Every structure is written in C-alpha cells, then in structure tokens.
Amino acid sequence: MSGATFAVLGLFSDAHKIVEAAKQIRPRKLGRLEAYTPYPVHGLDRAIGLEPSRLGRLVMLMGVLGAGLALLFEGWVSAVDYPLVTGGKPLFSWQAFVPVMFEVTVLFATFTAGLAMLFAFNKLPFFGHPVLHSRAIKDITRDKLALSIEAISAVFDVEAARQALFNNGAESVEIVPVLTWDRPLSLVGLLRTIAAIGAACLVAGASLYAAEKLMPIVPPMIHMEDQPKLNAFRESAFFANRRGMRPAVAGTVARGHLPTAFATPEEAGVLLSNPLPLTQPIAERGRKVFNDHCAICHGTVGDGVPLLSRAYGGKPGNFLSNEIRARPDGHYFGVLMLGKNAMPSYAADLDEDDRWAAVHYIRILQRAQNAKDEDLR
Amino acid sequence: MTAPRSSLVRNILLAVTVVGAAGTAGVYVSVARERFWVNWLLWTLFLLTLGLGNLFLVALERLVGAHWSVPMRRVPERIASLIPLAVVLLLIGFFGVPVIFPWTQPAAAYNPILVAKTAWLNLPFFAIRLAVCAATWMLFYRFYVRGSLRQDESKDPAFTVRARRLAPAFMVVFFFSVTILAFDWISGLEPEWYSDMFGVYLFAGTFVSGIAAMLLGVLSLVRRGRLPEVQSKHVYNLGSLGLAFTVFFAYIGFAQYMLIWYANLPEEVIWFKHRIEGAWQPVALLLPLFHFFIPFFLLIGAVGKKHSATLRMAALSILLGHFVDLYWLVFPVLGPKPLFGWPELAMACFFLGLGFLQIRRAMGHGADMPVGDPLLSRGLEWQP
Numbered sequence: 001m002s003g004a005t006f007a008v009l010g011l012f013s014d015a016h017k018i019v020e021a022a023k024q025i026r027p028r029k030l031g032r033l034e035a036y037t038p039y040p041v042h043g044l045d046r047a048i049g050l051e052p053s054r055l056g057r058l059v060m061l062m063g064v065l066g067a068g069l070a071l072l073f074e075g076w077v078s079a080v081d082y083p084l085v086t087g088g089k090p091l092f093s094w095q096a097f098v099p100v101m102f103e104v105t106v107l108f109a110t111f112t113a114g115l116a117m118l119f120a121f122n123k124l125p126f127f128g129h130p131v132l133h134s135r136a137i138k139d140i141t142r143d144k145l146a147l148s149i150e151a152i153s154a155v156f157d158v159e160a161a162r163q164a165l166f167n168n169g170a171e172s173v174e175i176v177p178v179l180t181w182d183r184p185l186s187l188v189g190l191l192r193t194i195a196a197i198g199a200a201c202l203v204a205g206a207s208l209y210a211a212e213k214l215m216p217i218v219p220p221m222i223h224m225e226d227q228p229k230l231n232a233f234r235e236s237a238f239f240a241n242r243r244g245m246r247p248a249v250a251g252t253v254a255r256g257h258l259p260t261a262f263a264t265p266e267e268a269g270v271l272l273s274n275p276l277p278l279t280q281p282i283a284e285r286g287r288k289v290f291n292d293h294c295a296i297c298h299g300t301v302g303d304g305v306p307l308l309s310r311a312y313g314g315k316p317g318n319f320l321s322n323e324i325r326a327r328p329d330g331h332y333f334g335v336l337m338l339g340k341n342a343m344p345s346y347a348a349d350l351d352e353d354d355r356w357a358a359v360h361y362i363r364i365l366q367r368a369q370n371a372k373d374e375d376l377r
Numbered sequence: 378m379t380a381p382r383s384s385l386v387r388n389i390l391l392a393v394t395v396v397g398a399a400g401t402a403g404v405y406v407s408v409a410r411e412r413f414w415v416n417w418l419l420w421t422l423f424l425l426t427l428g429l430g431n432l433f434l435v436a437l438e439r440l441v442g443a444h445w446s447v448p449m450r451r452v453p454e455r456i457a458s459l460i461p462l463a464v465v466l467l468l469i470g471f472f473g474v475p476v477i478f479p480w481t482q483p484a485a486a487y488n489p490i491l492v493a494k495t496a497w498l499n500l501p502f503f504a505i506r507l508a509v510c511a512a513t514w515m516l517f518y519r520f521y522v523r524g525s526l527r528q529d530e531s532k533d534p535a536f537t538v539r540a541r542r543l544a545p546a547f548m549v550v551f552f553f554s555v556t557i558l559a560f561d562w563i564s565g566l567e568p569e570w571y572s573d574m575f576g577v578y579l580f581a582g583t584f585v586s587g588i589a590a591m592l593l594g595v596l597s598l599v600r601r602g603r604l605p606e607v608q609s610k611h612v613y614n615l616g617s618l619g620l621a622f623t624v625f626f627a628y629i630g631f632a633q634y635m636l637i638w639y640a641n642l643p644e645e646v647i648w649f650k651h652r653i654e655g656a657w658q659p660v661a662l663l664l665p666l667f668h669f670f671i672p673f674f675l676l677i678g679a680v681g682k683k684h685s686a687t688l689r690m691a692a693l694s695i696l697l698g699h700f701v702d703l704y705w706l707v708f709p710v711l712g713p714k715p716l717f718g719w720p721e722l723a724m725a726c727f728f729l730g731l732g733f734l735q736i737r738r739a740m741g742h743g744a745d746m747p748v749g750d751p752l753l754s755r756g757l758e759w760q761p
Contacts, residue, residue, distance in 0.1 A: 042760055056678065087641065095638050098631060 003109040006178045007150040009348035010170030015041045018145045021168035030161050036146040059113045066108030069090040070101040075202040130179045253357045268334025276356045286361030289354045314342045320369045394730030400723025405433040408720050414473030419707050419742035420728035421466040428459030430587020435521050447756030448607050452594040458739035464511045474610045480568045490569050510554040516727045527747035555580045570648040574633040581626040588619045589695035594687050603745045616682035627669040660705050667696030
C-alpha cells in the first residue's frame with residue numbers, strides 16, 4: 001500500500017443493502033460518500049446525500065433567455081436594422097418570429113443541459129479515475145454495487161471506514177489509492193495521436209472525393225449548380241421548340257406601361273403633349289429624376305457639360321441650346337423612351353409620370369437660363 | 378359521517394340542475410332561438426370532449442400496454458360515462474342544425490362555395506355521420522367501461538387481452554370520428570372556412586382536457602383516501618403527460634393560426650379575423666393563457682408535479698382553457714361581441730349539473746380501482 005488513500009470501497013450484491021448501508025454510514029461523517037452501480041438504484045442518490053440537480057433551473061433560465069434573444073434579434077433585424085415589407089405583413093410580425101424563437105429556445109436549453117451536465121456539474125474532462133484502476137471495477141461493471149467513502153481531509157481514518165462498511169453488510173472492502181501518473185505524456189504517444197487524426201482526415205476526405213468523382217451514379221450530395229433549371233439563352237428540352245422560355249405574345253404590354261404609338265422622337269413630338277400639370281410636387285419629382293438619371297451626362301443645369309470626367313468622349317445634348325429648346329415636350333419624352341445616339345433607352349428605369357416630370361424640370365432649367373424681363377419683376 | 382355530506386352534495390347538484398333546467402327552458406322561450414342552440418352545442422361539446430378524451434386515455438393505456446396508469450384507470454372510465462349523456466344531448470342538438478348552420482338555409486343555394494360543398498354538407502349525410510359517430514362512441518364506451526366493470530367480478534384476464542387487441546381499431550375510428558365532429562359541428566358553423574388541421578386541433582384539446590379531468594378526479598379521490606395505494610409517482614406521471622399534451626395543443630393551435638396568417642387567403646383569414654380582433658381579442662388572449670402558459674409553467678418543474686395543489690391548479694386552468702377554446706370557436710357566429718349573460722349561466726348550470734350527476738352516478742359502480750385487472754399489481758409496483 002503505497003501513497004495516500006483515495007477512498008475505501010465496499011462491495012454489495014443487494015441494492016436494498018447498499019441503500020441501508022449508505023443511510024447508516026452517512027451521519028458518521030467519515031468522508032464523502034459515493035456509489036458505483038451497474039444500474040440505477042432507486043433512493044440511493046438521497047441516501048448518499050446528493051441534492052436534487054440544479055440543472056433543470058439552469059436549462060429553464062437559458063431556454064427563456066433563448067426565446068427572448070431570438071425575439072429581440074428578429075425584431076431588430078426585421079423592423080429596425082433592415083425594414084423590408086414581406087407579403088404585406090407588418091414589419092414586427094411576432095407570428096413569423098415564433099418558429100425561430102422556438103428553435104433557439106430548444107437550442108439554448110439542450111446545449112445548456114448537455115454542456116453544463118458534462119463540464120460544469122460532472123467536471124469533465126477527467127483523465128483516469130482511481131476507481132477505474134481498482135480490482136473491484138470488474139465486479140462493479142458486472143453485478144456488484146459499490147459504496148465508497150472518499151477521503152476529503154488529511155484526518156481520514158481508513159480503519160474506521162473499513163469497519164463501518166463491514167458492519168453494514170459489505171461483502172468485501174478494498175482500499176483504493178490516489179492515482180499517480182509516472183509519465184503523463186510521451187512524445188511518441190503525442191506523435192501517434194497526431195498521425196492517427198491525420199490518417200482519419202485523409203481517409204474521410206479521400207472516400208468523399210472517390211464517392212463524388214469516381215461514382216457519379218450515386219453522388220453523395222447534389223450541388224446547387226447541378227440542379228435541373230433553365231439557363232438564360234441556353235437550349236432546353238422542356239419546350240418543343242427547344243427554347244428555355246416562351247416568347248411574349250405579340251402586342252404584350254409591360255405592366256404599368258401603356259403601348260406607344262410612335263417610332264421616332266420626332267413622331268412623339270407631334271403626337272404627345274405633357275399631361276401633367278406643372279405643380280410644386282411634380283417639379284420636385286422632376287428634379288429628383290433629372291438629378292438621378294440625366295444630370296450625370298447632361299449636367300445639373302442641363303448645359304450638356306457632364307459631371308463625369310472629361311475622359312468620357314461623348315457629346316451630350318445641351319438643353320439650353322436654341323435647337324433643343326425649340327423641340328416640343330413629346331420629343332423629349334420620345335428620346336427618353338427610345339434613346340438617341342449614345343444615350344440608351346430609359347423606358348425600363350422611368351415610368352411615364354417620371355418622364356413627364358423630368359420634361360417639366362428641363363423646361364424649368366431652360367427658363368431659368370433664359371429668363372425674360374417679367375420673370376425678374 | 379360521509380353519507381350525509383354525500384347526499385348534501387347530491388342535493389345541491391340536483392338543485393343547481395333543476396334551476397338550470399328551468400333557466401334553459403326560459404332561454405328557449407324568451408331569447409333568440411339561435412343563441413339557445415349555440416349554447417346547447419357549446420356545452421354538449423364540452424361534456425362530449427371530456428368523455429371522449431377519457432375514453433381515449435383508457436384505450437391508449439390498452440394500446441401501449443402501460444402499467445403505471447392501471448391503478449387510476451377507474452377514474453377515466455367513470456368520466457367516460459359522460460359519453461352516453463353527451464350523445465343524447467348531441468342527438469337533441471340535431472334539431473338545432475337548421476337554426477344555426479348556414480348551409481341548411483335556402484340562401485346557401487346562391488353561394489357558389491356552399492353549392493360546391495353540398496356533397497358533404499347535406500342533411501341526410503350529416504345525419505348518417507352523426508348516427509355512425511354516436512354508435513361508434515357508444516359501442517366502444519360499452520366495450521371498455523362495462524367490460525372493465527365486469528372484470529371486477531370475473532377477474533377474467535381474457536378481457537385485458539381483448540381490450541388490447543381492439544385498441545388499434547379504436548384509435549383509427551376515434552380519429553375519424555373526432556375529425557367529423559370537428560368539421561361537422563364546429564367549422565360547419567362557418568362553412569366557407571376550411572382548415573385541414575381543425576380535426577387535430579379539436580383532438581389535441583380533447584386529449585389534454587381529458588387528462589386534466591382525470592387528474593382532478595384522481596386527486597380528489599386520493600384526498601378523500603379512496604385510492605390509498607396510488608402514490609405520488611403515479612400522479613407525477615399523469616402530470617408529465619398533461620405537460621406534454623399542453624405543449625402539443627399549443628403547437629397544433631399555433632401551427633394552424635400561423636399557416637393561415639402567412640397564406641393570408643381571404644376565406645381562411647376571415648375566420649380568425651372575427652375571433653382575434655375587436656371585442657373578441659380578450660377572449661383570444663385568454664385562450665393561450667389558460668390552455669398553455671399557466672399549466673405549462675406550473676407543470677414544467679419536478680416540484681410542480683409532486684404537489685397536488687399545483688397539479689389541481691394546472692388541471693383547472695386547462696379545463697377553463699378548454700371551455701374558453703370551445704366558446705371562442707362557437708360563439709363568434711352570434712356576433713362581433715362575446716355574449717355572456719343569464720342565458721349562458723343558466724345553461725352552464727344545467728349542463729354542468731347534469732355532467733356532475735352523471736359522474737357521481739358512475740362512481741357508485743364498481744371499485745375505485747380496477748381490482749380484476751391482472752396488470753393492477755404491476756401498476757402498483759411500477760417504478761419510474
């Protein structure tokens with residue numbers, strides 16, 4: 001018997017006897033009681049003085065915290081940080097948040113239960129328990145129940161513990177010494193461990209690669225890029241004419257756009273006149289449209305001097321020139337729709353009201369640069 | 378000592394029932410006929426679902442071969458005796474069908490949605506479904522409850538085997554019949570509305586309120602010392618079952634609501650709009666409070682399931698929640714404001730009095746425990 005004593009272990013073969021023994025020995029305060037049994041024994045936890053676990057309360061707390069955090073996070077994302085109306089619902093729609101709140105509650109609760117049980121209450125990781133090195137461990141994992149009195153102070157009376165266990169029906173008693181490590185870590189052991197982990201990674205990676213590349217009949221996963229879908233401007237087997245999409249029916253009009261009856265800006269100038277009244281809000285809207293879309297080339301005052309660097313080689317129209325000033329409103333509208341020279345069509349970017357409002361604003365700019373005498377009075 | 382008190386309780390119950398009956402007659406004569414029949418439907422459903430929930434508990438025990446609940450099984454068997462009473466009330470309620478169900482009225486012929494549903498919503502087929510459901514419930518009630526009472530005397534283990542063999546068939550028939558009950562008698566009140574889950578929703582409420590009623594019955598018998606061998610571990614398990622199915626009910630109820638809320642289809646959403654907006658909003662808030670939050674937080678901890686006071690409070694909350702649930706399902710057809718006046722109180726007295734009298738009558742039959750069941754000793758020795 002070398003070294004200090006970890007505990008005195010008494011073996012029993014009857015579950016009732018070990019509970020009785022624990023009840024008898026506990027008040028004598030010989031040391032900390034612990035039990036090792038091959039199956040759960042009803043009432044033994046109370047008999048060795050274990051308190052009901054506090055894990056439940058912790059799990060409850062974390063579950064409620066999870067629900068609250070999920071609600072706060074979803075509310076903040078949906079209603080504060082990135083307010084985006086979805087499906088016509090209010091920004092803060094708690095109904096939509098409940099499934100995620102539920103999931104986060106379960107996540108927090110289960111992680112707390114598992115991790116707190118392992119690491120906080122069971123004090124893992126724990127390398128090598130003295131009882132695992134006892135002679136009795138074979139019997140404990142088979143059909144015997146063990147009650148141990150652990151030494152918790154220097155004044156542990158081994159003989160008294162032995163006697164107490166024998167007197168309360170223990171069939172045999174073993175004294176378990178404190179575990180001492182001769183060589184806790186060796187270089188070879190460490191290298192072997194690293195090599196084993198590396199080999200495991202290699203095998204896993206190689207088998208996944210083989211499964212994916214060499215056995216394409218049963219791919220282990222389907223990548224999103226391989227899914228059946230229509231590619232733009234690619235042939236497709238779906239329709240009889242092998243197109244990916246159906247062409248629009250002749251005469252189709254985009255939603256919100258009226259059909260046009262002109263083919264050139266000159267025709268538009270003859271056919272159309274500005275339907276919008278010149279009011280403050282419409283002028284404001286025109287200014288916004290002009291500054292957002294036109295000013296970058298035509299200049300903020302419409303003089304055709306681009307804001308873009310001089311490197312741009314084009315020659316945007318000067319709205320203040322007599323030639324362009326003389327054009328009717330419809331002509332401007334037609335150019336916005338059809339484009340002219342290097343200028344592309346703005347039909348997709350601006351709806352009709354936006355175009356007419358911009359035309360109003362261009363007229364205001366022209367008037368401002370060519371003010372008459374009565375305007376100054 | 379107990380006899381005079383018992384007869385006093387019986388006399389009080391009788392008096393309440395008689396006063397309630399007089400009040401019910403008064404409602405029939407003086408108040409709108411629609412309100413009378415909606416009340417009738419509400420309370421019939423309340424008694425019927427309690428009875429069916431307990432019959433389901435009995436059959437569930439047979440199906441899964443549970444031992445722990447055997448010592449307490451006489452309680453659900455006695456509460457299941459509400460079934461014959463409620464079936465009679467439901468058959469009487471058939472006279473109210475032309476009054477409260479819009480699909481029976483001539484205007485339905487001009488409603489294209491209802492015209493499309495006439496294959497299901499017509500009086501002869503409705504009556505056939507009612508008759509088949511009622512006959513099924515009575516058949517299984519007689520088989521399980523009478524059979525168990527007979528076993529007290531005969532001690533014949535063959536009945537236990539037969540009861541287990543029949544349980545799967547009962548489950549299938551039971552789910553169909555509860556779904557029909559839910560579709561015909563509740564969602565049929567607003568026949569344009571449609572929800573796949575509604576049958577499951579009514580089943581969830583039926584099951585959890587059945588557990589609550591059983592819990593109350595067991596606790597009251599234990600308190601009076603009539604179930605001396607039933608220990609807290611048995612009741613604890615029943616509390617766990619109640620907790621689980623409280624969550625199940627909340628899950629089903631919310632899932633139904635959320636899917637309809639998300640899809641936002643007019644003919645589905647209008648049903649909820651009538652029930653969660655305006656004057657009905659407080660009722661809609663009471664429902665999750667009584668049916669989920671109170672019982673959930675009372676029963677979640679181990680401590681709550683060990684104290685009979687907590688268990689009783691949770692069970693009462695679930696039963697109150699079940700009443701609020703049925704009221705919230707049925708009453709909005711009467712208008713945008715929740716009605717609760719003397720007609721409701723009078724009919725509540727009448728039906729609850731009838732129900733309690735029926736259960737008291739059933740308590741006179743057989744022992745307080747199924748003494749003839751061969752599984753009883755295993756149930757008493759059962760360790761969690």
